[in-house]
Amino acid sequence: xxxxxxxxxxxxxxxxxxxxxxxxxxxxxxxxxxxxxxxxxxxxxxxxxxxxxxxxxxxxxxxxxxxxxxxxxxxxxxxxxxxxxxxxxxxxxxxxxxxxxxxxxxxxxxxxxxxxxxxxxxxxxxxxxxxxxxxxxxxxxxxxxxxxxxxxxxxxxxxxxxxxxxxxxxxxxxxxxxxxxxxxxxxxxxxxxxxxxxxxxxxxxxxxxxxxxxxxxxxxxxxxxxxxxxxxxxxxxxxxxxxxxxxxxxxxxxxxxxxxxxxxxxxxxxxxxxxxxxxxxxxxxxxxxxxxxxxxxxxxxxxxxxxxxxxxxxxxxxxxxxxxxxxxxxxxxxxxxxxxxxxxxxxxxxxxxxxxxxxxxxxxxxxxxxxxxxxxxxxxxxxxxxxxxxxxxxxxxxxxxxxxxxxxxxxxxxxxxxxxxxxxxxxxxxxxxxxxxxxxxxxxxxxxxxxxxxxxxxxxxxxxxxxxxxxxxxxxxxxxxxxxxxxxxxxxxxxxxxxxxxxxxxxxxxxxxxxxxxxxxxxxxxxxxxxxxxxxxxxxxxxxxxxxxxxxxxxxxxxxxxxxxxxxxxxxxxxxxxxxxxxxxxxxxxxxxxxxxxxxxxxxxxxxxxxxxxxxxxxxxxxxxxxxxxxxxxxxxxxxxxxxxxxxxxxxxxxxxxxxxxxxxxxxxxxxxxxxxxxxxxxxxxxxxxxxxxxxxxxxxxxxxxxxxxxxxxxxxxxxxxxxxxxxxxxxxxxxxxxxxxxxxxxxxxxxxxxxxxxxxxxxxxxxxxxxxxxxxxxxxxxxxx
Amino acid sequence: xxxxxxxxxxxxxxxxxxxxxxxxxxxxxxxxxxxxxxxxxxxxxxxxxxxxxxxxxxxxxxxxxxxxxxxxxxxxxxxxxxxxxxxxxxxxxxxxxxxxxxxxxxxxxxxxxxxxxxxxxxxxxxxxxxxxxxxxxxxxxxxxxxxxxxxxxxxxxxxxxxxxxxxxxxxxxxxxxxxxx
Numbered sequence: 001x002x003x004x005x006x007x008x009x010x011x012x013x014x015x016x017x018x019x020x021x022x023x024x025x026x027x028x029x030x031x032x033x034x035x036x037x038x039x040x041x042x043x044x045x046x047x048x049x050x051x052x053x054x055x056x057x058x059x060x061x062x063x064x065x066x067x068x069x070x071x072x073x074x075x076x077x078x079x080x081x082x083x084x085x086x087x088x089x090x091x092x093x094x095x096x097x098x099x100x101x102x103x104x105x106x107x108x109x110x111x112x113x114x115x116x117x118x119x120x121x122x123x124x125x126x127x128x129x130x131x132x133x134x135x136x137x138x139x140x141x142x143x144x145x146x147x148x149x150x151x152x153x154x155x156x157x158x159x160x161x162x163x164x165x166x167x168x169x170x171x172x173x174x175x176x177x178x179x180x181x182x183x184x185x186x187x188x189x190x191x192x193x194x195x196x197x198x199x200x201x202x203x204x205x206x207x208x209x210x211x212x213x214x215x216x217x218x219x220x221x222x223x224x225x226x227x228x229x230x231x232x233x234x235x236x237x238x239x240x241x242x243x244x245x246x247x248x249x250x251x252x253x254x255x256x257x258x259x260x261x262x263x264x265x266x267x268x269x270x271x272x273x274x275x276x277x278x279x280x281x282x283x284x285x286x287x288x289x290x291x292x293x294x295x296x297x298x299x300x301x302x303x304x305x306x307x308x309x310x311x312x313x314x315x316x317x318x319x320x321x322x323x324x325x326x327x328x329x330x331x332x333x334x335x336x337x338x339x340x341x342x343x344x345x346x347x348x349x350x351x352x353x354x355x356x357x358x359x360x361x362x363x364x365x366x367x368x369x370x371x372x373x374x375x376x377x378x379x380x381x382x383x384x385x386x387x388x389x390x391x392x393x394x395x396x397x398x399x400x401x402x403x404x405x406x407x408x409x410x411x412x413x414x415x416x417x418x419x420x421x422x423x424x425x426x427x428x429x430x431x432x433x434x435x436x437x438x439x440x441x442x443x444x445x446x447x448x449x450x451x452x453x454x455x456x457x458x459x460x461x462x463x464x465x466x467x468x469x470x471x472x473x474x475x476x477x478x479x480x481x482x483x484x485x486x487x488x489x490x491x492x493x494x495x496x497x498x499x500x501x502x503x504x505x506x507x508x509x510x511x512x513x514x515x516x517x518x519x520x521x522x523x524x525x526x527x528x529x530x531x532x533x534x535x536x537x538x539x540x541x542x543x544x545x546x547x548x549x550x551x552x553x554x555x556x557x558x559x560x561x562x563x564x565x566x567x568x569x570x571x572x573x574x575x576x577x578x579x580x581x582x583x584x585x586x587x588x589x590x591x592x593x594x595x596x597x598x599x600x601x602x603x604x605x606x607x608x609x610x611x612x613x614x615x616x617x618x619x620x621x622x623x624x625x626x627x628x629x630x631x632x633x634x635x636x637x638x639x640x641x642x643x644x645x646x647x648x649x650x651x652x653x654x655x656x657x658x659x660x661x662x663x664x665x666x667x668x669x670x671x672x673x674x675x676x677x678x679x680x681x682x683x684x685x686x687x688x689x690x691x692x693x694x695x696x697x698x699x700x701x702x703x704x705x706x707x708x709x710x711x712x713x714x715x716x717x718x719x720x721x722x723x724x725x726x727x728x729x730x731x732x733x734x735x736x737x738x739x740x741x742x743x744x745x746x747x748x749x750x751x752x753x754x755x756x757x758x759x760x761x762x763x764x765x766x767x768x769x770x771x772x773x774x775x776x777x778x779x780x781x782x783x784x785x786x
Numbered sequence: 787x788x789x790x791x792x793x794x795x796x797x798x799x800x801x802x803x804x805x806x807x808x809x810x811x812x813x814x815x816x817x818x819x820x821x822x823x824x825x826x827x828x829x830x831x832x833x834x835x836x837x838x839x840x841x842x843x844x845x846x847x848x849x850x851x852x853x854x855x856x857x858x859x860x861x862x863x864x865x866x867x868x869x870x871x872x873x874x875x876x877x878x879x880x881x882x883x884x885x886x887x888x889x890x891x892x893x894x895x896x897x898x899x900x901x902x903x904x905x906x907x908x909x910x911x912x913x914x915x916x917x918x919x920x921x922x923x924x925x926x927x928x929x930x931x932x933x934x935x936x937x938x939x940x941x942x943x944x945x946x947x948x949x950x951x952x953x954x955x956x957x958x959x960x961x962x963x964x965x966x967x
């Protein structure tokens with residue numbers, strides 16, 4: 001036996017032995033690790049809500065919260081509403097700073113709970129299907145460290161599906177504690193709320209890792225495969241002459257039920273299966289030939305309204321709450337397949353499939369709830385084949401003539417624009433449409449996030465979002481791109497190859513493009529960032545909607561980025577690891593650099609590994625369209641690990657940044673682990689979490705945030721080359737803070753030497769010190785000076 | 787007609803909302819009264835067209851007339867320089883917000899914190915949030931003014947929502963009253 005066990009509590013009423021009689025004996029033992037894993041258990045197995053508080057406070061001391069209250073009041077209890085403006089405190093005693101951090105904690109707890117719940121549902125389903133002893137295998141012999149986050153956090157090394165139950169027990173306990181800290185009269189300190197935010201992020205990473213591990217293992221997704229196949233993505237992927245099933249959401253078993261049913265019955269060329277959001281990504285990991293991806297989360301409404309889907313299956317997370325209403329407009333039946341998203345539909349899980357199919361085909365019900373993935377498969381396929389021929393004629397996108405007619409009636413009240421998150425000039429476009437020029441209206445779609453708040457705001461009840469789609473449809477139908485299927489984990493051998501160059505700075509950084517599609521200017525900016533940094537020989541990784549957006553641009557030869565750049569975790573690669581729950585493969589790669597390349601103990605050794613990642617691994621997350629609470633918790637999981645995250649301008653609505661102050665020299669001293677000296681290391685990385693105003697600003701900041709105190713002079717020179725070059729190109733001037741990152745003259749990029757030396761001389765720069773083993777942790781100092 | 791309502795309908799503030807600038811003279815008076823004013827200009831200033839000019843041209847005109855240092859946010863410092871104007875500094879919008887919040891900050895010139903900050907040209911919602919941060923956490927030392935086209939409820943003073951022609955005229959008046967240079 002090797003598996004850890006939770007605390008053991010034994011009560012004995014009476015025990016008689018040869019030597020004594022004992023009464024009312026109670027023995028409690030903490031967590032017991034019964035082992036075959038030789039590595040000793042580190043200092044923080046299954047860390048509690050406060051076990052890593054000291055580490056959190058070190059980060060929060062350097063990266064202080066900058067609060068941007070999204071609401072001036074608190075309305076969470078019945079003593080309120082309370083006005084928290086300025087220094088006022090609410091009826092419970094909480095001030096504005098603590099209230100903002102409390103809301104951030106709520107968001108991150110929701111995110112962590114969502115991923116943990118997702119993992120729990122997957123695990124229960126797969127244990128039922130394959131058994132508890134089904135082996136975990138995310139990469140065969142290429143991956144020995146199969147669960148870097150789980151090993152690091154909990155201290156257990158899972159080998160079978162059953163081993164992960166305890167891991168999720170732990171996550172569920174922690175999320176409950178975190179959520180309870182948000183109750184009135186609990187936590188009062190904003191910094192303690194922030195520490196709990198970081199804890200939520202760490203738990204979230206564990207929950208996500210479990211979810212992806214089990215689906216890779218049991219469903220046979222690509223196992224750490226850099227050459228995972230290319231598959232189709234885009235509006236035009238479906239053969240609309242066939243019945244089309246649209247799947248939306250994140251939790252893939254019911255969609256897999258559809259593919260399995262089609263395969264079992266030999267119907268795979270009779271029905272099209274297309275998906276939106278992460279279910280689509282994961283379904284193509286299951287079958288890259290039978291499943292196709294339409295696009296990111298923001299495409300739900302436009303695709304449903306197009307009338308292309310003949311039947312819609314929704315599972316969980318990020319699904320529009322009005323999916324059923326929209327489906328009814330095109331007469332498409334809906335199957336809800338998650339207990340978390342029942343849509344008010346009758347639970348027909350126990351009904352015979354034929355009965356459900358008949359009810360849907362005869363339109364007795366608009367949809368059904370089926371909590372059995374296999375039954376979803378049968379009902380979806382049989383129903384869609386029956387309803388499609390009749391249903392095909394329905395769509396809710398108007399004809400062009402109707403758009404022009406409405407445009408002529410538009411009163412230019414501006415309510416649509418005032419409701420639009422991106423302040424898009426819809427009234428101007430309507431004015432042009434009234435004169436017959438539809439181009440401005442079509443252009444709206446490029447920057448549209450598909451929320452349809454314009455529809456709701458219009459006093460004339462014009463379906464403005466549909467107007468925008470109607471005038472763009474001719475081009476949309478032609479859109480078809482290639483995306484590399486999510487490969488899953490990073491191989492240990494890849495880590496051995498790149499670990500040294502990353503830590504030494506010769507590979508300038510790892511850029512993780514993740515998150516949702518709440519973009520300020522459409523997905524093209526994400527593709528642009530990906531290509532810029534791949535060309536510069538960074539390692540570019542991607543997940544979720546960002547991974548889709550990267551695919552949806554073509555060069556002049558008609559090639560997408562996934563066709564142009566390899567899928568290796570190496571310099572110049574564009575590495576799609578998978579869906580939202582695949583994000584821990586990116587965190588895991590950073591962790592594995594510490595454990596495999598640097599040979600640091602991994603097991604339950606969170607603080608030391610995070611310290612290593614923070615000071616040495618030049619990685620940065622970019623969630624350009626971050627929208628959800630899950631995106632918040634994913635980001636916070638990276639923060640605790642010492643990886644900074646940049647969000648797009650809408651990310652400012654997360655209402656709190658974690659920002660360094662490069663102008664305060666005293667904030668940037670690390671210990672030299674060899675000597676114990678406190679040494680100025682510069683603002684590297686400068687911020688832990690911040691929202692950039694423009695793509696150009698983000699690109700410059702990506703390069704800057706990859707700088708780390710442990711860079712060698714060669715590595716630092718390479719990183720500075722990219723930072724300075726991008727700054728000059730995008731800002732039109734040299735950066736004003738070069739002196740903070742040049743430790744000695746050897747750090748100066750050789751091609752920029754004269755120019756930079758001139759600047760440094762003017763600013764009276766003095767040479768500093770380079771430390772090879774920087775740390776924030778005094779306990780890691782090897783020899784304190786006498 | 788000018789309305790003192792947030793431009794983005796759901797961005798409801800309260801209980802404390804910005805005073806509405808009813809005439810350009812208010813801006814001029816505030817600037818003249820300030821001891822350490824600063825002007826924060828975001829990237830949209832190079833996108834927004836005002837007649838034959840861009841908003842950045844008005845920002846430069848105002849900064850020159852009032853002799854206020856400019857902090858260019860995002861990536862637009864080069865656009866100022868192209869026009870022969872050198873901002874006092876450039877930094878991300880979040881950075882200047884964070885520094886303005888700090889009563890101990892010494893300013894871009896090392897001479898101390900500012901007592902008045904004018905804002906123009908960020909995304910509406912991002913400026914809304916930064917002004918909110920300053921309303922709550924910098925109110926003891928800082929007054930804020932939005933000279934954007936749309937009402938920013940978290941500023942201390944803000945123009946109401948305006949037609950672009952009215953905004954153009956207001957900015958021209960402010961510059962004229964400060965004494966165009």
